[in-house]
Amino acid sequence: MEAASGGGRDTDLETVHLLRQVTVELVLAQAEFARRHGMHGTDVRALICLLDAERAGTPATPGLLGAELGLNSAGTTAVIDRLERLGHVERVRDRADRRRVRLRVSAAAVALGESFFGPLIGGTVELLRGMDDTEAAAVRRFLSGVGELARRPAP
Incomplete structure (x- = not known):
């Protein structure tokens, strides 16, 4: 990797560190949402998986949810039961x-998710709207690429 430098700083690694910082902040926000609403972190991940499936037009089944979360049948049932009890x-x-x-x-x-994450989502949309089409496409390409890298199995 060839690093671009600006005043002796490695801007490539600076970008990686910024991404890590954002990731940590998002994980902390997710944990706070879970804590406030009597959920586990896995419960929030389950809700995200189900909402993503709905957005993609994919039927959301317990099998799909278990596969997405990496849980066995009993673990998946426990998550679904908890989320169902919470409404x-x-x-x-x-x-x-x-x-x-x-x-x-x-x-x-x-509605609960929108009330908590709405300001973050709205602010993110506003940031993107402040970019031209080329910049926004570069952000999407970068985040998609990092997502692909993160999904690769660890060595």
Whole structure:
């Protein structure tokens, strides 16, 4: 990796450290949200997975959720049961196959998330709107690339 320098500073590593700082802050925000609402960090990750599946038009099943979270069947059931007790997730029978259960994030859970994360999301959107199309595309390309790297198995 060839580092760009500005006044002797390695700006490539500076970017990596900024990304790490943002990651830590986001994890802390997620932990605070979980704490305030009587959830585990895994519960919040589960809600995010379910919302992402809905956005992608993918049927959200316990099997999908377990695979996304890296949990076995018992662990997945425990997460779903906790979220259902809290009123954040609903089990819905599949119309085509009544034996299959779909998972849906409740409207109340969505509103709760929006009330906590809304300012962060809104501020992020405003930052992006302050960029031209080329800059915003570069940010998306960078974050997508880092996401791909993070999903690779550790050596």
